[in-house]
Amino acid sequence: MKAPEVRTVPCPACQRPALYAERNRWRPFCSERCRTADLGAWASEKFRLPADAARGDDESPRDAH
Numbered sequence: 001m002k003a004p005e006v007r008t009v010p011c012p013a014c015q016r017p018a019l020y021a022e023r024n025r026w027r028p029f030c031s032e033r034c035r036t037a038d039l040g041a042w043a044s045e046k047f048r049l050p051a052d053a054a055r056g057d058d059e060s061p062r063d064a065h
């Protein structure tokens with residue numbers, strides 16, 4: 001008899017245990033929210049444009065030109 005293994009990993013965004021299994025489509029994050037937040041932070045770091053920062057009305061930070 002084997003209990004189903006439930007692996008968890010620390011969520012990179014909030015450090016809480018995140019289910020590391022196929023049913024967690026957001027792995028290694030704990031939720032869509034954390035995944036989106038992390039990607040958003042990464043994207044804004046990488047693609048931050050001085051022009052956008054100056055305008056101040058960037059509803060969509062992932063605007064691709």
Ligand SMILES: [Zn+2]
Pocket residue numbers: 011012013014015016018029030031034
């Ligand atoms: Zn999280």
